[in-house]
Amino acid sequence: MSDDPTLDYEAARDELAEVVAKLEAGGLSLEDSLALWERGEALAKLCDRHLAGAKERIESALAAADSENAAS
Secondary structure (H helix, E strand, O other): OOOOOOOOHHHHHHHHHHHHHHHHHOOOOHHHHHHHHHHHHHHHHHHHHHHHHHHHHHHHHHHHHHHHHHHO
């Protein structure tokens, strides 16, 4: 498992899905389950940061478009 904070959204989401599948399958030791859960939490936060950044970019683009339309 990579702890690379530069993972793009899709890679983080895919790894998070793998973590969830492993946890749902069960059969892991408590230590392994906790490690996977912690990784899943980190990946979920990374996905949230990517989505928040995308939302900001969209809002900025919409505001710029509104400004252009108002100036016209």
